[in-house]
Amino acid sequence: MNIAVFCSGNGSNLQSIIGKVADGYIKAKVAVVVSDDSAAFALKRAKKAGIETLVLNPKDFSSREAFDREIIKALRKKKIALVVLAGYMRILSDHFIKEYRNRIINIHPSLLPSFKGTHGVRDALEYGVKVTGPTVHFVDEKLDHGPIILQKAIDVKDDDTEESLLERVHREEHKIYPEAIRLFVEGKLKIKKRRVVRK
Numbered sequence: 001m002n003i004a005v006f007c008s009g010n011g012s013n014l015q016s017i018i019g020k021v022a023d024g025y026i027k028a029k030v031a032v033v034v035s036d037d038s039a040a041f042a043l044k045r046a047k048k049a050g051i052e053t054l055v056l057n058p059k060d061f062s063s064r065e066a067f068d069r070e071i072i073k074a075l076r077k078k079k080i081a082l083v084v085l086a087g088y089m090r091i092l093s094d095h096f097i098k099e100y101r102n103r104i105i106n107i108h109p110s111l112l113p114s115f116k117g118t119h120g121v122r123d124a125l126e127y128g129v130k131v132t133g134p135t136v137h138f139v140d141e142k143l144d145h146g147p148i149i150l151q152k153a154i155d156v157k158d159d160d161t162e163e164s165l166l167e168r169v170h171r172e173e174h175k176i177y178p179e180a181i182r183l184f185v186e187g188k189l190k191i192k193k194r195r196v197v198r199k
């Protein structure tokens, strides 16, 4: 199975996926890394691993959909069966979501449906929750909303800062994202309304 990983930034989740493909835990190929930011460190990681990259500048397109249509063309050519969003900071158009319905997954750094949006860790810490952690979910038309595949709870410590908590959340992300991808690739996930169950 060919997968595409979409990144806008550091790409530590991409790195964990590359590692889990290399050691055979995920039996799929990362056929392309897509980015909307030519400065994303994730692109360096991709190149180092010998993975093809596709970088598009949103400013070169008249609309969100036009941008996404260009990406879809490339994904079709590569016969991409799963789109993995890993720190991709751009909202997908409804057209893209329709095209890859139930074949797009995302990782979010809080226990959804709590603390949606860009600062999931900071918002959880400031709210004062005692437990937080990452969520892997299918992507639908609403932000951070689709059916949940995996979550991992982490205790918040009294002396946690955003940085220390983020570090522990990332550590767990790097475990549950490859696990979710493996389950998808092996055809073990079934969506029943909002619930994702194992086949």
Ligand code: GRF
Binding pocket: 007, 009, 010, 011, 012, 013, 014, 086, 087, 088, 107, 108, 109, 134, 170, 173
């Ligand atoms: C992760 O914390 C993920 O939950 C969020 O964006 C971050 C990406 O980090 N969606 P990285 O680029 O994989 O290091």
